[in-house]
Amino acid sequence: MSSQAFSPVHPNAATSDVNITIDTFVAKLKRRQVQGSYAIALETLQLLMRFISAARWNHVNELIEQIRDLGNKLEKAHPTAFSCGNVVRRILAVLRDEIEEVSMSTTVTSTTVAEPLISSMFNLLQKPEQPHQNGKNSSSMRTKTDYRQVAIQGIKDLIDEIKNIDEGIQQIAIDLIHDHEILLTPTPDSKTVLKFLITARERSNRTFTVLVTEGFPNNTKNAHEFAKKLAQHNIETLVVPDSAVFALMSRVGKVIIGTKAVFVNGGTISSNSGVSSVCECAREFRTPVFAVAGLYKLSPLYPFDVEKFVEFGGSQRTLPRMDPRKRLDTVNQITDYVPPENIDIYITNVGGFNPSFIYRIAWDNYKQADVHLDKKKV
């Protein structure tokens, strides 16, 4: 059914236009010109929409293969822009679900199904698979469903979801923040955290104090802006140096962090260095740590090698001018990994979850087959 080889270059002239758009986006990713997982996710989806509109395929598996190739290309361009791979996988999952649904409805009528595969533990005792069934289905379902429409609808839904994520999180925010509480956030660049706090102030009229870590050197500007915005909303705000976190932690009621990516083990990559040490401090003082994350930040990857996921930036921010004759190494880590044991709860737009439950939410939205986009199916 998918015997013909997929040509790496799209044969159609209409697709060359899309290829240019893809290359531009890849270049932008490589130069780190798109910043923030929100922007990256939305731009990826726009690109995906154009790509699917222009794509040509004989069988839906070819379409999936093409999307996977695109996803792989984007991931290679910016390996730590997780939201990009996440949304591609979400769309792939939508397509695969649709294929499954179609094949289910055809098999029920045509053949007597052996047993529905309920538990994967039963795989061991299952009857041997009958390969001839697949061939029969694929021919009958080829024409019926408009997969282009399915994928594009999936993309539209996902864009809607991503744009409305703060709404869902804010619903939960109100119950979590108490009057006269002191909160600390080490991720002032997170818009979700900002909206979370403002909503808690405005909707439920709570008075609370927010401590914002300075985030030297990469985030200082963001921290100042963040503090200003909070102050404008009548929230008592203090900008504190990163080194003061341990001293202040005994008075803090809750730590709220933003995330860049959340992995299946419940660990997270935050968009600011120093977050991990803040969470470590919080653990020392038994202060609860809340992580806010939109669903699109959930990644089906497993952080095998944390060093590979943590990003390092230019050192000019740590030490602006340096005489090259003097030997001095400067390191500027711009993201940080927080292990699952240092996070108490994830607040997502679909509810609050324990880190050990994140795997479940991830598998509700992704397919195991799409975890590694670079692996070709044989």
Next chain:
Amino acid sequence: MSEFNITETYLRFLEEDTEMTMPIAAIEALVTLLRIKTPETAAEMINTIKSSTEELIKSIPNSVSLRAGCDIFMRFVLRNLHLYGDWENCKQHLIENGQLFVSRAKKSRNKIAEIGVDFISDDDIILVHGYSRAVFSLLNHAANKFIRFRCVVTESRPSKQGNQLYSLLEQKGIPVTLIVDSAVGAVIDKVDKVFVGAEGVAESGGIINLVGTYSVGVLAHNARKPFYVVTESHKFVRMFPLSSDDLPMAGPPLDFTRRTDDVEDALRGPTIDYTAQEYITALITDLGVLTPSAVSEELIKMWYD
């Protein structure tokens, strides 16, 4: 027909095929039982399986692992009977495909190796406690992929499984060193991660394994080293032990009675222990990499659907 003995059959399976795990041997023994007894009705079939399972569990002192196999088998039979009522077909399938289950179980180890190989990276020092085929197949696979890692193997007394693993790894050309069990604390700072197998995985996500696993787990937790369990999913068992005391064991965990026999070896005590889920970083199984809490979900999916 009365001379069929489930325990003997079970032990014979284990003896004939050293690659076979206990739960699979249990399933095979039950398949053989069905073939020999050929029950006439569904009720008879269920009763035969039930009584044989009980007999088997009673006669084997370390029954955790085989219990998992019996559970899956029983559940599979019941589900098929209730849902489809086509029990003749189901029986036929079980009897005919005995060999298939064995090969699938072996394949699941290969799958674990594929999934788990990402956990091993160049320059790692890996501590292994006990000999588990799943762990070995993972290490073997990693070595085949030219990952350069080193292994520290504990002696794993009293069964001395460590020596077996040591020689296998040495044959494979993996740099390996053997240490006594009591040296784990002294070297834990030097190792990067810990791999262990499991005899059974409890519903809470904790594991039942060779004695000493618990202490290795506590030491790894204390030193903040990742502690990975490598195991096949057919070893998930519906038990909820809270500590090692809750495990089915031949004698009391501490036996103070005066020895009357003249055995030189004064060694007594448990041979298995329970490592609670809080010490486990992740379970590497054929279903993927699971957090301990995912185990209960797999079990619930099997029993309450």
